[in-house]
Amino acid sequence: MTLSSLHLELPALPGELAGLRREVRRFVAAERAAGTLPYPDKVGLGFSPDVSKRIAAQGWIGMTWPKKYGGHERSALERYVVTEELLAAGVPVGAHWITDRQSGPVLLKFGTEEQRQEWLPKIVRAEVAFCIGMSEPDSGSDLASLRTSGTKVEGGWRVNGSKLWTTNAHRVHCMIALIRTAPAEEKSRQAGLTQILIPLDAPGVGIRPIKSMVGLEDFNEVHFENVFIPDGNVVGAPGNGWNQVSAELAYERSGPERWLSSFRLLAELVEALGPAPSDAAQVEIGRLFAQLMAVRQISLSIASMLEAGKTPNLEASIAKDIGTRLEQEIVRTVRNVVQQEGLLASADLPALRALLASAQRYSPAFTIRGGTGEILRGVIARGLGLR
Numbered sequence: 001m002t003l004s005s006l007h008l009e010l011p012a013l014p015g016e017l018a019g020l021r022r023e024v025r026r027f028v029a030a031e032r033a034a035g036t037l038p039y040p041d042k043v044g045l046g047f048s049p050d051v052s053k054r055i056a057a058q059g060w061i062g063m064t065w066p067k068k069y070g071g072h073e074r075s076a077l078e079r080y081v082v083t084e085e086l087l088a089a090g091v092p093v094g095a096h097w098i099t100d101r102q103s104g105p106v107l108l109k110f111g112t113e114e115q116r117q118e119w120l121p122k123i124v125r126a127e128v129a130f131c132i133g134m135s136e137p138d139s140g141s142d143l144a145s146l147r148t149s150g151t152k153v154e155g156g157w158r159v160n161g162s163k164l165w166t167t168n169a170h171r172v173h174c175m176i177a178l179i180r181t182a183p184a185e186e187k188s189r190q191a192g193l194t195q196i197l198i199p200l201d202a203p204g205v206g207i208r209p210i211k212s213m214v215g216l217e218d219f220n221e222v223h224f225e226n227v228f229i230p231d232g233n234v235v236g237a238p239g240n241g242w243n244q245v246s247a248e249l250a251y252e253r254s255g256p257e258r259w260l261s262s263f264r265l266l267a268e269l270v271e272a273l274g275p276a277p278s279d280a281a282q283v284e285i286g287r288l289f290a291q292l293m294a295v296r297q298i299s300l301s302i303a304s305m306l307e308a309g310k311t312p313n314l315e316a317s318i319a320k321d322i323g324t325r326l327e328q329e330i331v332r333t334v335r336n337v338v339q340q341e342g343l344l345a346s347a348d349l350p351a352l353r354a355l356l357a358s359a360q361r362y363s364p365a366f367t368i369r370g371g372t373g374e375i376l377r378g379v380i381a382r383g384l385g386l387r
């Protein structure tokens with residue numbers, strides 16, 4: 001089995017998408033040949049505004065959005081193919097990723113016409129990027145208990161409080177934050193929450209990067225001290241934040257990044273094993289590959305549901321729970337096969353060695369970010385009427 005056969009064995013999508021898949025592979029190959037796209041040596045999305053701009057120039061950001069906002073009016077499945085290819089190749093997409101996946105769609109669905117006109121064309125050109133301000137020091141899984149507050153003042157809101165684990169806050173332009181603008185109600189703890197767009201250079205915003213155990217500074221603490229945010233930056237209706245965030249999480253939880261984070265590692269292993277892997281290695285890789293294909297089918301069907309305008313929260317939770325556990329399983333299996341086959345002794349495999357070292361330290365995050373496995377299984381149980 002070779003790396004290229006690993007790619008080619010992916011089940012076929014509708015015929016016209018094969019051309020797009022080839023287009024993305026040609027782009028990646030040309031960038032690699034030009035030396036502008038280094039091979040990844042770490043697990044994670046990587047962050048390169050330049051690469052994001054070149055991806056934007058191909059028309060691969062805001063792919064499904066209306067042309068009047070700079071989008072390309074292509075289908076969710078076309079977007080899926082582009083996403084899958086870029087991730088499988090380990091292209092650093094972090095500088096536009098979250099914005100394209102969920103901040104833009106939130107503005108499209110709930111934002112005002114002014115907000116859409118102001119932000120979406122810039123997102124499509126990879127000129128601005130957003131981060132997600134949900135988690136707080138004492139509110140992660142129990143998001144409705146968050147305490148960052150917005151107090152109504154003349155012409156806007158005064159925001160006070162802190163967000164935690166905010167990916168990329170130190171290198172993007174805006175946050176879509178979930179804040180409390182009215183007290184919770186006795187019957188609904190989720191009432192009184194509002195989404196608000198906070199420019200990260202506003203006076204009173206303080207950002208402190210946090211070093212993860214991989215040694216990267218990808219996420220942050222973000223503090224707000226009397227930050228003035230004009231009324232025009234409220235996204236959707238005040239008090240509707242919980243509904244909006246629920247819709248947003250379907251985008252966050254179902255995409256191919258929920259099962260492809262460690263794919264490069266598997267691809268490197270297949271390449272390192274060469275054309276005649278041992279029987280034991282073939283069994284392990286075959287097992288992972290079968291599981292990847294099953295998760296991919298689930299993830300693809302959710303892309304179709306999103307395309308049809310549905311909000312598949314239950315299905316997205318299933319995809320993320322199964323997908324992220326598989327990502328961790330890939331790391332464990334690769335480590336075992338590498339040991340079993342004595343590959344670590346080879347000086348010729350620096351990429352495999354580096355990726356494995358980073359994946360082992362990064363993989364606990366797969367089942368935490370975007371909602372922990374325990375919380376997802378609670379959502380699934382509720383969705384199935386079991387609690």
Ligand SMILES: Cc1cc2nc3c(=O)[nH]c(=O)nc-3n(C[C@H](O)[C@H](O)[C@H](O)COP(=O)(O)OP(=O)(O)OC[C@H]3O[C@@H](n4cnc5c(N)ncnc54)[C@H](O)[C@@H]3O)c2cc1C
Pocket residue numbers: 131132133134135136137138139140141142164165166167168219365368369370371372373374375378
């Ligand atoms: C790499 C990474 C990037 C992230 N990026 C962002 C970001 O950009 N923006 C953002 O807002 N957040 C981000 N997060 C935060 C992430 O969403 C939270 O860490 C996650 O939701 C869990 O919240 P917590 O850390 O407060 O853990 P807690 O909620 O304190 O949970 C601790 C443990 O208790 C378990 N637990 C909690 N409640 C229950 C329950 N009711 N039943 C069963 N078990 C339970 C959890 O599953 C977990 O194992 C990121 C996290 C990581 C790791």
